[in-house]
Amino acid sequence: MSTDLLFCKGKVFVHVSKRSEENLAGFLVISKDPQQSILEATVSWIPEQELTGKQVDELSKADLRFAGGEGSFGKLKMSKDVVLQASYVAWGFSIRLGNIYSVQFRHPSPSGWWFGSIAIHSKIVQEQNSIPILFFHDDVCASTREKQKRLAQAFDPFSGSNDTYWGGDDFRDAMIRLVDFKQTLVDPSIWLVNATLEDLRNFASSGAKTTSNEVNETEDVSSSLWNKFDQIRWNLMSKFADLTTRSTDTVVDLISRHPVVKFVDKHSSSPYVRQIMTNPKVQEIQDDFDSAKIYLAKWALGVKEEAERYQTKHGLNDSYRRLLFSELGNDGENVELTEEEINIAMQRSHGLTTHKWESFFDSEGHLSITVEEVKDYVFHGGVKDLEIRKQLWLFLLGVVPWNSSASEREILIKTLREEYRANYRCKWEYRQAHADDEEEAYWHDQVLRIEKDVKRNDRDHPLYKYNTDDGRAPPESETMDDEDAVDDLWRIRNPHLNKLRSVLLSYNIHNNNLGYVQGMADLLSPIYAVLQDEELSFWCFVNFMERMERNFLRDQSGIRDQMLTLTDLCQLMLPKLSEHLNKCDSSNLFFCFRMLLVWFKREFSFDDVCSIWEIFWTDFYSSQFQLLFMLAILQKSSWPVMQNLTQFDQVLKYFNDLKGSMEWSDIMIRSELLFIKLRKLVEINDRRAELKEYTLVSRQGAATHEAAESPAEEETDECVLVTPRLRALLQKELVIQREGPRKKDSIR
Structure with a gap:
């Protein structure tokens, strides 16, 4: 019985004592059965002395293939017995990827005084005691020496890289490919495996310094790491470094005392302001003083935006934090924001990656963390890998339930596709061909409204830009100008615009009381652009309109309620x-x-x-x-x-x-x-x-x-x-308002 080999590294040692002759050589491997999820893959270390000569030879060849870039997911195999025996032989171990909390990397000494090593830490305390520190003896590892030769031949002295390759780099790169593997700021030697958002926040401080290079013994390395975790892991928010540089002070001063902001009342005679007023754009509108003031107000806002963008780009978070506190920190009602609240709001760098998203689900596709944890990631980090949105939006918009399995979602999506085609698209196609006299005027008006909005929809977006049969740019010999100029006459040819039209017509059948209102195409367009799937876009749009229908009621009561709430908020x-x-x-x-x-x-x-x-x-x-x-x-x-x-x-x-x-x-x-x-x-x-x-x-x-x-x-x-x-406003339940029954002669 075989298993997929995802990574292999030879000449990885366990130092069982201080006597070098007693060191045990072995293979560090990552393997996974075909039916298993990636989190069920195992990281194992097997001593060479427990393997047959044939097994050692096969793993040594696999090591060289991985080092040469030939090994890839599922292509290399090894006997399942090799992995199984790692769990019961002396010093051997096997741990699931999903059970690993962190890995600490200790680079080798440049002078050769100590070997590079890794310390794997489990989330399960009992399991932790069985995992030894692993040392990479690069001097006797054939794959590492071969790769070092290749890197030396391709060395670029002007690349600016100071990193020296060692065997642990191969394990790190393999982990990055397989799971969400993040280096911490609090200690760059520590990498977290599928870290929770709380862990990422806890390890966000750059104030702590690593001292592990001074530790040589196995017990000392382990003790040092866990002492560090005791100090950090239970801290909800580490103190941010105090960045008080000249550039920071300049940015803050620019925001708080920029003369443009005070132009009207205090600086009308300032030479600086007079210089501003010579700007060509100001000159064009200075005869209309009201317009000049609008321009200056927008320009002042632009100054703030550029300054804050500069802070973010250059890591001047402390300056931005002080700015937020000065503007929002205290309103005179004894309501003050805490340092922790501001830090959490600012920490938006932990975006969802594909590895992180996949780590949320078990082998059957069930969510293995809480829904609130997923939403915390989305709210505070957003989506980093845009392909995730195709799955995430189905959950967020309620098309598929959070508590479903992968197979249940597959069946549900198939059912929804069939229902859309049978109950909605077919109905509007039939209705368009057989509308009775009473409904004909209303339906004709709805179709015209939809087509008019679709034609104007996001025409600068690549999907919708060209009104051609394939949606691509027409040959240079053809022109679109004359066609686009007569907005009400040209026929929709772009396939994506046609699908927007189909979804909006189908929604008109689904919610016949509301009908089509200008602006609905704006709400559908991003959904379709992300999914690029007509049926799923329809169901996402239906659920989105559950909360948005109140914006389009005929009596405008829904939007009016929101405006009144906003007025209360502002006051x-x-x-x-x-x-x-x-x-x-x-x-x-x-x-x-x-x-x-x-x-x-x-x-x-x-x-x-x-x-x-x-x-x-x-x-x-x-x-x-x-x-x-x-x-x-x-x-x-x-x-x-x-x-x-x-x-x-x-x-x-x-x-x-x-x-x-x-x-x-x-x-x-x-x-x-x-x-x-x-x-x-x-x-x-x-x-x-x-x-x-x-x-x-x-x-x-x-x-x-x-x-x-x-x-x-x-x-x-x-x-x-x-x-x-x-x-x-403090409630999470949706506020839903429905349009009343439509009369037959009702046309907006």
Whole structure:
């Protein structure tokens, strides 16, 4: 009986004592049975002395093939008995990949004083005691010497790389290919296997320094590592390094004291401002002073965006943290953000990779971690490998259940495909050909609305750009200009645009009461672009519209409720901005309508919108997190708006022209911190209300009812104004509002 050999390395020793002649040579292998998942693969070490001469010869050849790049997944085989005996021979061991917590790599001494080694640490305490430290004797390993020769011949002195190859590098590279294998910042010698998000956060500090190179004995290495884990693993958030450089201070100063931000009130006579006003773009509009102020407000926001982008790119996290704390840290209501809360919101570098996503599921495809853990990854790290979205979005949008197995999902998807073709696509095709007189006008109007929006949909995206039969660029001899110029006349030929049309027509059959409303194509387009599958796009869109239908109700009650909630939010969280907008006749926040209607689809790039939406779909904090995102945009723009804009049309134009001027990840961080502050405000309000009620009852027991009423009225102002709409923001349950029955003559 054979098993797939995924990795093999010879001349890997166990030092059983301080006497070198007693060292045991063996093979370090990774193997997996064909029916097993990758997490069920095993890492084994087998002493040479326990193998037959034939087995040693086969493994030695496999070692050379892997070193030469010839070994690949499933192509090399070895006897299953070799792996089995590793579990019961002296010093041998076998551990599942899924049980490995971490691996520590100790590079060999350049002077040859010690060998390079690895320490494998198990999640299972009992198993840990049976795993010895493994030493790579590169001087007697044929595959390592052969690879060292090849690397020496190809050596580039100008490459800038200071890393010296050793045998442990091959094991590290194999682990990277097989699982989610991440190097920690707290100690670069430690690599985590399929780490949880909590572990990644715990090991994020760059303050700790590795000292393992000074340790020679097996017991000392193990003790040193686990002592380090005792100090780090249970720390929810390590202290970030204090980066106080000249460039950091310059960036902070640029943000807080830039003269453009204070142009109108304080610096109109400044030579610097006069120099700004010579800018050609300002010159073009300086006759219209209102427009000039809008430009300057946007320019001031741009200064902040560029400064924060510079901080992120150059790792100036401490500066950005101070900026967030100064803008959001304390609002005068004794609601202060903690260092830990800001750090967690800022740590968005642990994006989902293919290996990490696959590690979430067992061999049958069942989720092996909680749904909240998956959503935490999405919310705080997003998706790094974009192919994952094709699977992830089916879960986030409820097309497939989180508690299903791989086989159950396969059956469900097959059923949904058949249902779409039979119950929806066939119905609208039949209806289009056989519409009765009463419905003909309505159906014809719906088709025209859909086609008009589809034709204009995301025409700068590669999938939708060219209206050709294959969706590709036409030959140079052909032109699209004349065809595209007459928007209502040209026929849709692009296959992807035609599938958008089919899905929207099918949804019209599915939800005939709502009908088609402008903007729905904007919501479908990213879903189809990611999945590129008509049937699955339909079901994702159906579930997406569960929460979005309230945006398109005929009486606009759904979007109105959100606007009222946003107004309450602004009054509570941004009182100064709220007061200023009131002076500008903009207290109703009408300028936010479009952004909320299609979830910021027009304000951010296509890829950014995908990242934003999948975070919203998690409902990690709230099912209405889009309102916190909108609030963060208001908060980010508050200073430029309050300093430069005084009229309704100025405010409207400013926010309508924000497209491409905001960094979505910065807005998302601010959204999270604003939500945390809102939650704290509600908790404080509730505690004050409970205390007030208790005090009132106590006073009523000691005095007359009339005497107790007066003090209670004096304490009313201590409670912040928390409306039921604001309380609803703390809930994760979807807010669903349906359109009422449609009349036969109902045309929007």
